[in-house]
Amino acid sequence: MVVREYFESDIRFYYAIGIFIILVYCLAIVGAAVLDLAIVDRRLLPLTVGFFMFMFVYFISISVQALEPDNS
Known part of the structure; x- marks a missing residue:
């Protein structure tokens, strides 16, 4: 299984x-705008900026974890 081998590493997962x-976030915003479920303005x-700042920190922390030495 190619997909299973690709996700053997925790970092890739x-x-x-x-x-x-x-x-999912982007699809929800687009879906809400298209279907007029919410006012998208x-x-x-601020919610979008905060979300992407959180995701930026998330990806930075994953990258830092990749730099740590492996103890096993």
């Missing part, structure tokens, strides 16, 4: 989860 969460900007 964490990156994949982060990208998946970003895709500048009031949503």
Whole structure:
């Protein structure tokens, strides 16, 4: 199984989860805008900036973890 071998590393799995969460967030915003489920305007900007700042820190922490020596 190629997919299983790709995700043997924890770091790759964490990156994949982060990208998946970003895709879900973006699809939810687009879906809300298209279906008029919510008002998508500048009031949503602080939430979006905060979300992407959180995801930036998430990816930085994964990268730092990759730099740590392996104890096993």
